[in-house]
Amino acid sequence: MTGRHSLHDRLTFRRGPPMANRLALAPLTNLQSNDDGTLSEDELGWLVKRAEGGFGMVMTCGATTHPLGKGFPRQLGVHDDIHLPGLERLARALRACGAVSSVQLQHSGMRAARELIDGAPVGVADDPARGVRGLSTGEVEQAIEDFVQAGLRAEAAGFDGVEVHGAHGYLPCQFLDIRRNRRDDRYGGSPENRARMLLDIVAGLRDRAGPGFQIGVRLSPENYGVDLGEIRALAARLMREGRVDYLDISCWDTAKRPEDPAYRERPLMGWFTDLDRHGARLGVAGKLRTGGDARRCLDQGADFVLIGRGAILHHDFARRVHEDGDFRSAPLPVSRDHLAREGLGEHFIDYMASWEGFVEQPQALRERRRRP
Template structure:
């Protein structure tokens, strides 16, 4: 499959089609104010990306509750006071034709109390001195995702993505290691996935047929079982309430490390599922035009550009101009990143990544 396939439009079940198959992954950038209000750096970053030619651009993970804060400088969408700033972000990201989305996030048991986070563990024993959240609290978390999605629509975004990865609030319920409840939200997979489907259905009901909805899911780590996540993805596709599923693989080429399917490509487990019009894509070390196009050959409908976008924010335009494009070798210098237009807070964050920024 040629690189030109990356620039074919992709229809979605709800709302407008993606202009191309290159989606910006939701990237932590630590640029927002301590209370979560967006800054000029947030707007500038999304403006750069908007000019870069992506088919869909996600914000970084944005808190649906103030107590869900997990990262320094994390964007918030938990407060109506943020709507003017969020509106500017939507315009900046979408000014050149990209679809726009807010990734909705709550850290669950992984929030940072030093940043004002209030842990919400699925089970007893995950956080010292804090017991499992109640059924009433679970309903409140679900409703906070819905309210945040309504704010995203009011701000002018085309959709939202639910963060269901990395052991955060939705993901922790899917994990039999992290979720040892014995009520309707624990036990078998149907119960552990209940909050995920309740949230999907509640957002879809609140926002209607033209609003786009995606979900990011981890497939392993944090106690997740690959076969169970495959079943969850299959059911999400069957119900047809979301537009796309974003698989948060640590490497798009990774293979299953254990079990009956050991050695098989992880991605194959998911691309072989009946999709019912729901689109499927993955992130994970996509550093060249050829690797992006290979993933379409392997069955993805779209690909997510993550770390590479921090090196060249305009990767889609670079691929369009050069089908042999490859991301520059890491590490890169701080001066290089400054020349790409990255802010000081974002560069400082990238310095915490192993072998990304030269000393």
């Protein structure tokens, strides 16, 4: 565990530029790029406004590494050179604001949206009930190469780094899934084999990207068929082998206890903050909407925090916490006008309105819902 730090302390990494503080924008689905994955004005404005608001690192939403991996309408892409002009523009703008810039690399796998892709979703194994086709060994190798190429494209666009999305039941996480991964090739069976896809992506990026390019990995510590003990061991290995610059542990709730009874003696994030980091940094995410929430995570051993809902509600959450350590996000629900003022486009606001209790409903709709 590292010593106690302030949220306002500079954070250096083994590679690449430092963060000016310990507050990063979490990678957030926002449904506001163009249909072909090119950057829109709305997505550019949303991200740049967070950099202007003082976040030390600004990360994109999960950006597609292959067309078959598209999980959301209007999802940002990084799988084709057509995406480069917008990515270059975004990287320049974030750098001008002083933020470390990162693209999250994502493939939805079996969770891809069938109506948005040309063909059946692909995953770790055949799943006829879901209409999912299992990848061959050669196709897994190609998917790894797709991640690497997407990362190199982000580097060419001028980003400081990438984060490999190995969480939330998306493709690399599907290989970590004990329930679904019954493959009999080198990508299935043992914990070593099930982690191979993620490890090979990281190794490929590290071997082929520049020496100063940052690489992070997002992991889910529980749910999605993953075992907490295995993910803890994988996190330790990733940090020990020295190829990653940080891990991003997506807890959903940083204060919660694990669901696995064998691990309930301490909070979920505590199973990672005690690991030897070997120079890597550890970030955590999950229900951090106040300055006190963020400070607690650092006090408990995290190096930095990733802010989601707090950053949606306040583009300058980082600056507000700097000015008032006890700052609390606006209570929910908030108005559509509030979110528009904070730099969300219409599609993003519509998406947030689908989250129960987040956006105020029009009076007529509220009244209609009260009727039996």
